[in-house]
Amino acid sequence: MSDTDTDLLHDSIDRLTAGERLPAGLAARAFRRHRQRRIALRAAAAAGTAVIAGAGLFAAVARPGAVPAVAGPARQAPAGATTQTPATLTAAYVSSHTQQALAAAERANLIQELHTVGQNYPLGLTQVLSFHLDSGGTGHVVEQAGPTASQENVWAYRGQLREQGLDAAGKPLFDASSTTTQASAGPRAVMNVSGTGVDYTSRTWWHSALQLSLPAAGQDACQDAFLPAPVGTTMDWAAQIRTALSCGHFQLAGHEQIGATDAIKLVSAKVNGPYTETLWVDPSTYLPVRVFWNWLDPRAQGPGTLTGDFRWVKPTQDNLGLLRVPVPSGFTQKHSGGLPVPGINL
Amino acid sequence: MGPDNDGADDGTGPPARQPARDEVEQLLAERGEHLMRAAVALTGNRSDGEDLLQAALERLLRHWGRIEGDAEGYLRRTLYNMAADGWRRRGAWLRKLPLIHAGGRHGPAADAVDAVDLRDALGRALAQLPPRQRAVLVLRYWEELSQAETAELLGCAEGTVKSAAARGLRRLRELTAPWDDHRPQLTEKM
Numbered sequence: 001m002s003d004t005d006t007d008l009l010h011d012s013i014d015r016l017t018a019g020e021r022l023p024a025g026l027a028a029r030a031f032r033r034h035r036q037r038r039i040a041l042r043a044a045a046a047a048g049t050a051v052i053a054g055a056g057l058f059a060a061v062a063r064p065g066a067v068p069a070v071a072g073p074a075r076q077a078p079a080g081a082t083t084q085t086p087a088t089l090t091a092a093y094v095s096s097h098t099q100q101a102l103a104a105a106e107r108a109n110l111i112q113e114l115h116t117v118g119q120n121y122p123l124g125l126t127q128v129l130s131f132h133l134d135s136g137g138t139g140h141v142v143e144q145a146g147p148t149a150s151q152e153n154v155w156a157y158r159g160q161l162r163e164q165g166l167d168a169a170g171k172p173l174f175d176a177s178s179t180t181t182q183a184s185a186g187p188r189a190v191m192n193v194s195g196t197g198v199d200y201t202s203r204t205w206w207h208s209a210l211q212l213s214l215p216a217a218g219q220d221a222c223q224d225a226f227l228p229a230p231v232g233t234t235m236d237w238a239a240q241i242r243t244a245l246s247c248g249h250f251q252l253a254g255h256e257q258i259g260a261t262d263a264i265k266l267v268s269a270k271v272n273g274p275y276t277e278t279l280w281v282d283p284s285t286y287l288p289v290r291v292f293w294n295w296l297d298p299r300a301q302g303p304g305t306l307t308g309d310f311r312w313v314k315p316t317q318d319n320l321g322l323l324r325v326p327v328p329s330g331f332t333q334k335h336s337g338g339l340p341v342p343g344i345n346l
Numbered sequence: 347m348g349p350d351n352d353g354a355d356d357g358t359g360p361p362a363r364q365p366a367r368d369e370v371e372q373l374l375a376e377r378g379e380h381l382m383r384a385a386v387a388l389t390g391n392r393s394d395g396e397d398l399l400q401a402a403l404e405r406l407l408r409h410w411g412r413i414e415g416d417a418e419g420y421l422r423r424t425l426y427n428m429a430a431d432g433w434r435r436r437g438a439w440l441r442k443l444p445l446i447h448a449g450g451r452h453g454p455a456a457d458a459v460d461a462v463d464l465r466d467a468l469g470r471a472l473a474q475l476p477p478r479q480r481a482v483l484v485l486r487y488w489e490e491l492s493q494a495e496t497a498e499l500l501g502c503a504e505g506t507v508k509s510a511a512a513r514g515l516r517r518l519r520e521l522t523a524p525w526d527d528h529r530p531q532l533t534e535k536m
Contacts, residue, residue, distance in 0.1 A: 009468060009518075013488040016469030017386045022378035023396050027370055030403040 091252045094264055094281065095245040101286035102238045105312055111319055112238055113311040114154040120304040124148040125165060125174040127197065127338030128210060146340075147173040147201045154308075156237065157315060160323045172200050176340035177325040196325045197340030205327045206337025237308070241279065241288055250279060258290050258309075287312055369417070370407070377418050381425060387484045388429035390473025402428055423499055430481035430500055471521035479514035482507055 105112075116123065125146035149165030156162075162177040178195035194209040244250065250266035257263070263280035278292040293306045313319050374381075385402075386395035402425040406417060413420045472480055478500075485496045486507070493511075497504045 009483065009487040010490070012468035013387045013472070013484060016390075016472070017383035020379070020383045020386050020392060020395070022374055022382045022399075026378075026396065026400055026403065027367075027374055030400050030407060031367060031370070033400075033404050034407040 091248075091250060091266065091269070094252060094266065094286070095248070095250060097286040098279075098281050098288065099242050099245050101281075102242045102288075105238065105287060109158065109315050110312045111155055111157040111315055111322070113313055113322070114156075114237060114308045115151070115311075116154065116306055116308040117151045118149075118304070118306045123150065123152050123165060123306075125163075125176055125197065125199070125340055127208075127340060129336075129338035146197075146199055149173045154237070155322045157320070157323055162323050162325060164325075174199050174201075174340075175325045177323060178340065193339055195340045196327075197337055198325055198327055198331065200328075203328075203331045204334045204337070205331050206334040206340075208337055208339045210339040237291075238288075241291065244277070249277070253278075255283075256280060261289050263289050370403075373417055373421070374403075377421075381421065384422075384484065384489070385425060385429075387469075387472070387488060388426070388477075388480060390470070398429060399425065426481050426485065426499055427501065430478040467522045468518060471518050474521060475514050475517055479510045479517070482510040483514045483518075486511055 127146060147165065150168045151166045151170075153164040153166070154162070159180045160177065161180070162175070164172060164176075165174040166172055175198040176195060178193050180191050180193045182191050190211060192209070192211050194207070196205070196207050198205040249269055251269040253265045253267040255262055256265050258280050261280075261282050264283050266279045266281070268276045268278070276294045278294075279288055280290040281287065282289050288310050290310065291308045294304070382395060382399055385399040386392055389395045389398050402421055405424050405428070406413075406421045409420070410417075472483065475483070481500065482496060485491045485499065486493070491499065493504045493507045497507045500507070
């Protein structure tokens, strides 16, 4: 190889990195995270002992013939759940029943309704204007960021998704719906997605369609399931929770009152980067009632959190209407809008 | 304990020697800029580079009491190995969105590629390579390490380095094909 060739690449990297300085506070942040991690590990070690002790307590309150619950009267098992009564209420038992309940909800065609509230959590709308894969399998995208919301309403039902972004006062900022159909499976799943977006900040709306190619869930499914939040058009909150449960990502952490429900609480069983996740399930149905993500982004002012409250509703004519995005009168139709992809703004 | 192993200091064993703030500050004062530049080269942009360097630094702090040899060498090895192993900002969930992240953000400016210098294009194309190829090219052509030194740092065989470099260069040629008339051939250094 000639010196000229070597110099060319060297110069390219030199040029790419020219002027880069060590960011102020990097060491301080690293030390802070290091301390937090050590504290968390010590707390986790202590909590592990508490969870084991708690499991013993659950065993003591479980009665023959009843589905074990954390507290309160005996409750009916969810549809599709086993009727066998285990000796103890374990994380595996709750995980298994919650997975079955979510599968049953899907079979029963229930609409997932979720209301999320974020703190330092950039819920936003992105327009994907174009997308293609090159010969090396790398995706290229042209996208445009839209408004960022502090809370969202999400409805999902059989490949249809609607996400409505609101400001802290509940005023709508964006509204987007999409319908996804899988065109092919394999190492990369190809999906056709069509969507409608409404941007209240610019008083515009648009239709769009796009073909997406995404890696099929593979060996990283368990790692990928442990996410700060589902993102984008093709994501399914319930499916993600099912996968996370099947991967053993949760352990029991007692119970807490969520609204009128004395819910079983499950927490992240292991550290996964900056994310922790907590899930509360209804002991009578084993369906999730609340999920909470905590995201320690080192660049954020504080920890980002996202709290999502679930409802599971029947697909009546009125409820199916929730999946449609209304276009307010007076809004202008854009003809160059991209596929609306709600999720986390980056 | 190698830099790839993240299992040390789980909070349950005997306490490891904790890093002194001034030692780390001194290390960063002396070598921080070079490490930051390496991190940017490995990730393709400042934001991800900053996150990568911080993650490597956190790993250094965790393993501080068990490091044999110089801390800078450990930090450097960790940085490159994390990058080569596909470390990404914000963890695994980004893999859900390869459409948005893997290729970077190509806006309308992509139409004006003719106006961009070949060196800039190579720098951007580097970010599109698989992480291990990128790490090998940065080590070989920017850090100017030999094949043997690169292999030792990344904990792999020399042959692996050689093939990764060859594939990386070939891919760079493909990605920067519009400049074929304006550059010398990129070939593997022996």
